[in-house]
Amino acid sequence: MSDKFISIEGIAKRYLGAGGATTTVFENLWLSMARGEFACVIGHSGCGKTTVLNILAGLDAPNEGAVIVDGQAISGTSLDRAVIFQSHALLPWRTVLGNVAYAVSSKWRSWDRAKVKAHAQKFIELVGLAGSEHKRPSELSGGMKQRVGIARALSITPKMMLMDEPFSALDALTRGTLQDEVRRICLETGQTAFMITHDVDEAIYLADKIFLMTNGPGAVLAEVVENPLPRDRGRTDLHRHPLYYALRNHIIDFLVTRSKTFAAETPDHDPRNVPVVRIGKPGLSIAASGEEQRQTWTPGTNPGLTA
Amino acid sequence: MTTTSLRLRAGLVSIVLLAAFLGIWHLATRSTASVATMSPEYAKLMGLTATQGKSAMPGPLDVGAKLWEHLKRPFYDNGPNDKGLGIQLAYSIARVGTGYLLAVLVAIPLGFLIGMSPLLSKALDPFIQVLKPISPLAWMPLALYTIKDSSISAIFVIFICSIWPMLLNTVFGVASVRKEWINVARTLEVGTVRRAFTVILPAAAPTILTGMRISIGIAWLVIVAAEMLVGGTGIGYFVWNEWNNLSITNVIIAILLIGIVGMLLDQILARFTRMVTFPE
Numbered sequence: 001m002s003d004k005f006i007s008i009e010g011i012a013k014r015y016l017g018a019g020g021a022t023t024t025v026f027e028n029l030w031l032s033m034a035r036g037e038f039a040c041v042i043g044h045s046g047c048g049k050t051t052v053l054n055i056l057a058g059l060d061a062p063n064e065g066a067v068i069v070d071g072q073a074i075s076g077t078s079l080d081r082a083v084i085f086q087s088h089a090l091l092p093w094r095t096v097l098g099n100v101a102y103a104v105s106s107k108w109r110s111w112d113r114a115k116v117k118a119h120a121q122k123f124i125e126l127v128g129l130a131g132s133e134h135k136r137p138s139e140l141s142g143g144m145k146q147r148v149g150i151a152r153a154l155s156i157t158p159k160m161m162l163m164d165e166p167f168s169a170l171d172a173l174t175r176g177t178l179q180d181e182v183r184r185i186c187l188e189t190g191q192t193a194f195m196i197t198h199d200v201d202e203a204i205y206l207a208d209k210i211f212l213m214t215n216g217p218g219a220v221l222a223e224v225v226e227n228p229l230p231r232d233r234g235r236t237d238l239h240r241h242p243l244y245y246a247l248r249n250h251i252i253d254f255l256v257t258r259s260k261t262f263a264a265e266t267p268d269h270d271p272r273n274v275p276v277v278r279i280g281k282p283g284l285s286i287a288a289s290g291e292e293q294r295q296t297w298t299p300g301t302n303p304g305l306t307a
Numbered sequence: 308m309t310t311t312s313l314r315l316r317a318g319l320v321s322i323v324l325l326a327a328f329l330g331i332w333h334l335a336t337r338s339t340a341s342v343a344t345m346s347p348e349y350a351k352l353m354g355l356t357a358t359q360g361k362s363a364m365p366g367p368l369d370v371g372a373k374l375w376e377h378l379k380r381p382f383y384d385n386g387p388n389d390k391g392l393g394i395q396l397a398y399s400i401a402r403v404g405t406g407y408l409l410a411v412l413v414a415i416p417l418g419f420l421i422g423m424s425p426l427l428s429k430a431l432d433p434f435i436q437v438l439k440p441i442s443p444l445a446w447m448p449l450a451l452y453t454i455k456d457s458s459i460s461a462i463f464v465i466f467i468c469s470i471w472p473m474l475l476n477t478v479f480g481v482a483s484v485r486k487e488w489i490n491v492a493r494t495l496e497v498g499t500v501r502r503a504f505t506v507i508l509p510a511a512a513p514t515i516l517t518g519m520r521i522s523i524g525i526a527w528l529v530i531v532a533a534e535m536l537v538g539g540t541g542i543g544y545f546v547w548n549e550w551n552n553l554s555i556t557n558v559i560i561a562i563l564l565i566g567i568v569g570m571l572l573d574q575i576l577a578r579f580t581r582m583v584t585f586p587e
Contacts, residue, residue, distance in 0.1 A: 059490055077493045089487035093509045093585035102505065106495035138586035156495070 418477025476518025
């Protein structure tokens with residue numbers, strides 16, 4: 001936490017409801033990320049995850065507080081922060097190449113057509129869409145559309161990527177493949193990424209850090225869970241890691257019960273110093289008790305998993 | 308395979324219906340009336356209806372023959388009351404074209420501004436709501452009084468009747484561009500002008516073109532009535548003039564041509580609409 005590449009400092013978002021009553025989605029929210037880190041936010045619908053992402057993107061402004069990226073407070077949107085939208089948000093009257101080239105020419109206004117095209121082409125190939133450059137979004141499957149969305153976001157070589165449930169509309173197989181792609185690209189390019197998800201396994205596979213948010217209104221960032229799994233983890237043998245179930249159970253316990261009761265049970269919660277949870281490391285673990293401790297896994301002892 | 312056969316069958320049914328219509332028309336206008344005996348001097352004063360029992364309503368053969376005559380010489384000009392149909396149609400199309408293009412030049416930029424600004428949208432709404440339902444011909448006296456030129460008044464009437472559908476559709480199209488497309492442009496730091504041309508215009512184009520298509524239809528409806536009022540030239544004036552000449556044949560031919568030109572104008576706009584429509 002020494003290198004605060006992104007620092008959200010005490011932001012609040014309130015909406016004016018009917019009859020002048022204000023609804024506080026969240027307030028006094030503090031959060032930070034290091035350069036090259038992949039963070040996932042998990043929480044129930046309505047806890048303000050998307051609002052946090054929109055504020056990070058500059059599409060929405062907080063009522064209080066500030067967001068500092070790379071030492072500078074942000075105001076409005078920026079080409080440094082690329083967004084991958086849940087609904088892919090491709091421009092349907094442009095081709096795949098046209099959509100990516102639109103982003104490229106927006107970043108480098110002085111580039112000529114050929115240079116823009118070559119640059120866009122490179123990122124279309126990176127997401128595995130070579131050969132579909134001249135198709136329109138309506139001719140693509142959901143997974144391919146989202147690949148275009150990823151290529152468009154990457155093509156402007158942003159300082160960070162913001163993803164709002166990018167894979168939630170996809171089928172499980174496509175989702176898996178795209179998770180692999182995103183992980184590979186982020187590791188290769190050292191991209192800082194902030195992703196909202198509802199999928200616990202997606203968070204475990206992709207994230208270095210998982211932010212757990214309580215239910216809104218009045219949502220708080222309850223915990224920061226550090227992912228204990230090795231950096232070179234693979235999607236297929238993820239569940240065989242000794243700490244996988246401890247981590248997964250911790251997150252699911254939070255979502256099922258603690259996200260509702262957290263505020264009442266933890267009156268002394270300090271939003272500026274959110275507890276960091278390190279699963280499986282004795283002394284630091286605050287939640288991995290009892291049941292989870294018993295799930296210590298040793299290779300070969302469980303025939304059900306090795307078969 | 309099935310679509311071609313469907314089109315073929317539909318075409319056949321169309322031809323049968325046309326033939327049936329022409330046949331009934333022909334039978335209904337046959338010379339069946341009894342002929343009264345009269346002195347030759349008196350007969351000269353009476354029309355063919357009285358002397359030969361010919362129907363007062365022209366049959367399809369009369370209309371066809373007259374139409375062929377017109378098609379052979381569409382552009383003759385024998386003075387103010389006897390011009391070829393081509394010339395009359397050209398006058399009408401020119402008036403519609405001028406009024407309509409002026410309306411496009413005003414309605415689309417204005418609609419863009421109103422659509423992009425909720426303030427302007429709310430402020431101008433009462434005016435638009437009041438002005439929209441006014442029959443374009445109701446403007447005619449005011450136009451004649453202020454402009455003092457019947458031809459320009461007709462163009463003004465076309466302008467005022469075609470502006471509303473285009474304006475309202477442009478406002479609606481611009482205001483309802485998907486938020487996510489706007490957000491894409493915002494995250495890419497695209498400036499207002501470039502955003503208007505690269506995101507809002509293509510996204511709103513199908514709606515704008517639909518408004519333009521409605522407008523050209525209304526403009527063509529209105530020009531006939533307007534030309535009947537202002538007189539002088541144009542297909543509307545031609546209809547009224549031939550009514551005064553009691554040439555029902557020419558009136559029928561004019562009605563047919565008005566329909567065909569209206570259809571062509573609509574088809575041209577429909578083609579443009581298809582060009583800018585994007586599948587989602």
